[in-house]
Amino acid sequence: MDSAGPGDRATYRADIDGLRALAILLVVVYHVWFGRVSGGVDVFLMISAFFLTASFARRLDAGRRLGVGRYWMRKFRRLLPAAAVTMLGILAASLLVYPSSTWPAIWRQTWASLLYLQNWELAFTNVDYYAREESIPSPLQHFWSLSVQGQVFIIWPLVFLVVAVIARRARLRASSLLVAAFGAIFLASLVFSIVETSSRQSFAYFDTRTRLWEFAAGSLLALLLPRFAASPPVRAVLGWMGLAGIVTCGIALDVQGGFPGYLALWPVLSTAAVILSGSGPSRWGPAALLSSRPLRLLARDAYALYLVHWPVLITWLVVTDRTSVGWLAGGAIIAISLVLARVLAAGVEEPMRRLRRLDGSAWRGAVAVVACVAVVAAPLTLWQWTERARVAALAQDFAGSYPGAMSLLPGADDVPDDVPLWPDATSLDDEWVALDGPCRDLYAPTDPLVAETCAETRSDGWVRDLVVIVGDSHAQQWAGAVLPIAEDQGWDVVALFKGGCSFALEEPPVDGVDDCPQWRDGALAFIEELRPSMVFGMATKSLPESADERALGGLEATVDRLRESGTSVVLFRDNPRFEQNIFFCVESAGPAAPECRRPREAVVAAENPASLVRGADVVDLVDHLCPDSWCLPVIGNVIVYLDHNHLTHSYARTLGPVLAARLTAIGKLG
Structure with a gap:
């Protein structure tokens, strides 16, 4: 769900942009109409690591400073504004139409989402015997994948820093060390993912450690892609097989109940096949379809669409007091989500991307990040404080009005x-x-x-x-x-x-x-x-x-x-x-x-x-x-x-x- 646009990359590939659009479309369609998980999120995870690694690898090869601090500030000051606006919308909707029993969970998950820890909040809630079963799904649940991404955006540059230091001191090729490092992460995380998914899948689904191998796969693909050589017909077959795998993943597999163990290899390998297919000339491959104008237009709003579609869906279920969506209502939800995504992208995401003067120093980016956090934290803190004060006053004002079981005694x-x-x-x-x-x-x-x-x-x-x-x-x-x-x-x-x-x-x-x-x-x-x-x-x-x-x-x-x-x-x-x-x-x-x-x-x-x-x-x-x-x-x-x-x-x-x-x-x- 990285919000990076064409201007953020030295080498822009329209087919990968279209692949992002297709993935978000699958996520939305499966959520709204089928109540299932599509595997599209796994495509996003891999693509985000692919671009991150390609960018840092180019800097290493050119002998440039990695600029990790500036990268962090630039990345999060572009991601957080749209996320913060979405959270404010969710808080407003929660106050207006959600049952008050859902508010404490929404408060906790807003803090967790704001700090990119939502995946851990959901992981521990899922295995907590005493966690209350909510009457409706959380409108912030989809922030789990953004949280995993955010954590990797912190970890991955540190890997590059360590590799750069080792390569300089040991006079070794940085690219070889990177392949070894991400290969080790891939193997260790995949084994861990398989083991944990088999023993406690509900926790493993949100566990960052079980997802690192998917990011490592994207990094290895970025590093090894220049060495890939295949004829145009082979690229075409590879691309269409990969695209078919991505589209059918959610149909063939129980993504929600079986991931992210070895089953997640399906969307990861499918994504790799599509990216490999488009890395060279292939007249009959899927690159032309993925580069088409409709998908490129959708890719422009992919991050915003991911942010808004889930709270729109859950809020509709709350307002209508239903548990599922029909075809007509689902179409309306998708249409509303597309409109909101365009407004969010045009009004928040794109203007923040154009403010490149904030990228000149880490402290300017840090100020922007802190401001985004404060925009959500201030009203959230006020709401929680107000509710606590209201409940305390309620207990005091009506202290003698709650006899409970004592009201059943004779003479009560x-x-x-x-x-x-x-x-x-x-x-x-x-x-x-x-x-x-x-x-x-x-x-x-x-x-x-x-x-x-x-x-x-x-x-x-x-x-x-x-x-x-x-x-x-x-x-x-x-x-x-x-x-x-x-x-x-x-x-x-x-x-x-x-x-x-x-x-x-x-x-x-x-x-x-x-x-x-x-x-x-x-x-x-x-x-x-x-x-x-x-x-x-x-x-x-x-x-x-x-x-x-x-x-x-x-x-x-x-x-x-x-x-x-x-x-x-x-x-x-x-x-x-x-x-x-x-x-x-x-x-x-x-x-x-x-x-x-x-x-x-x-x-x-x-x-x-x-x-x-x-x-x-x-x-x-x-x-x-x-x-x-x-x-x-x-x-x-x-x-x-x-x-x-x-x-x-x-x-x-x-x-x-x-x-x-x-x-x-x-x-x-x-």
């Missing part, structure tokens, strides 16, 4: 119905129960796997008891009810939470949590060493939109192990689970919407399947989630669920007094 006061619901949609990231900090000193596990999941909250005064809460994210949500009791009783609390890993010796983990058995064994050994007075965990597991519910596998064996160390065990019955994100339903349809509630008999088993578990006390609080015959999305002005199946911390906290009464009834509290 009437709940006011004219207050905003809690938690606020922009505060959902804070609705996972968290303790004060990592475990330390006597509470620090020696097992590294267990230590990663260990957190603690200590009593301010004299400690009566130590309690442990252990298990998956459902055990974690119930900790919201335990912590108020711990504070009142003066308990120290140690929590061992691992998403997707239930604390029962024979319970299968969620797919992808491969180290669950080892963690479970280590956690059990650690608890036996701590010898707490009480352990809280989960007793059952329910199924989405079903009254089927079962006791966790190996639950009694787990309880027996804990009791042998003198520990009392309290287990929670699981809450109902849903296919629908209940918070989003409340946000979009309102708390009284029929589609946001469920009949109790449809999602709750008639009998608690763990009620007779030997050696443990099972606490069943489902009546406070599903009073009477309905499982409600809002109780006492507090939204019960933060997603499909997890309670909000705000609601779990209101269950503290209810849990305290149950613990008192079974003799666990004095």
Whole structure:
């Protein structure tokens, strides 16, 4: 998606410019009409490295200074203005038409995109068990590839600097060293890409390290291209095969789910074939088609079109409340994107390219870059600060209006119905129960796997008891009810939470949590060493939109192990689970919407399947989630669920007094 134009290169090739246009067209068409990824981004990555390498190699060959600082400033002061304007448009659209629950993710991703780190933001979000599933795709998601490019624009000149120093001191040919350097990067990154893609593809897709070999391929092509010799017929066949490979990549391959391992060789080798084909005379090759006026005109706006098409598409989905685009609407989205791209290119990108006086020194370019960052950072910071202030004022002004589960108790006061619901949609990231900090000193596990999941909250005064809460994210949500009791009783609390890993010796983990058995064994050994007075965990597991519910596998064996160390065990019955994100339903349809509630008999088993578990006390609080015959999305002005199946911390906290009464009834509290 490099925005370089013909004037930026010593040797301009119209066919490669047309190839860029074709690639962006494939990206747009596949995104809008097919909901797939085309492989066009891989074409861009390779082309950008091809031109970057050719430019720096010419400087080395001519004995000129590389001017790395000026290159960085010139590159980013040309890329950032159009990107900054696009981000401002996305922020404005988000404020006006996007659900407020999406704002925190948009804020984070705007910062990440502005700093060319969006790919890492998405990579870590994709493998974060606790990351909230958004109701709609992010309008900034496409900035991941621009971020990878930006990082390579930093790294690649450093490679040239190192090679230049080595070549000068060792009196070696710089071109040979460059081939060796980029060949090593190509092999190392490709092997790493194949391995990581096979083990955690969702992370690998955005990982810069798994993409470096694609850039290295473009660099090797630039360095070796002068040595390539083939007859015109061979060039023609090679070019058309490459072009066909580029066009059909997204049809033949699952680019989103299988890249960037060895499958990404398809678009990379196809791109190389097209570039090789056009490097010499070939009457019947695709160079004439790629150099045609329509594609060259589109190439003029290729960078801007990539920037605007995705937010236009996602905003259309938000406004129309749809999940897909028909042919007519898709055509309108593409037409709007083309118009906006022309406006962005003509009004921002091209004027910035013509300001060549900014290229005279690194500091002038740096001022331009900082100005672009500030144009986005200032309103973004103001928006975030304003929202935080609004939420704080909301909590203060209506502090007594959110009884939650306490509103269900006999004799409870009437709940006011004219207050905003809690938690606020922009505060959902804070609705996972968290303790004060990592475990330390006597509470620090020696097992590294267990230590990663260990957190603690200590009593301010004299400690009566130590309690442990252990298990998956459902055990974690119930900790919201335990912590108020711990504070009142003066308990120290140690929590061992691992998403997707239930604390029962024979319970299968969620797919992808491969180290669950080892963690479970280590956690059990650690608890036996701590010898707490009480352990809280989960007793059952329910199924989405079903009254089927079962006791966790190996639950009694787990309880027996804990009791042998003198520990009392309290287990929670699981809450109902849903296919629908209940918070989003409340946000979009309102708390009284029929589609946001469920009949109790449809999602709750008639009998608690763990009620007779030997050696443990099972606490069943489902009546406070599903009073009477309905499982409600809002109780006492507090939204019960933060997603499909997890309670909000705000609601779990209101269950503290209810849990305290149950613990008192079974003799666990004095």
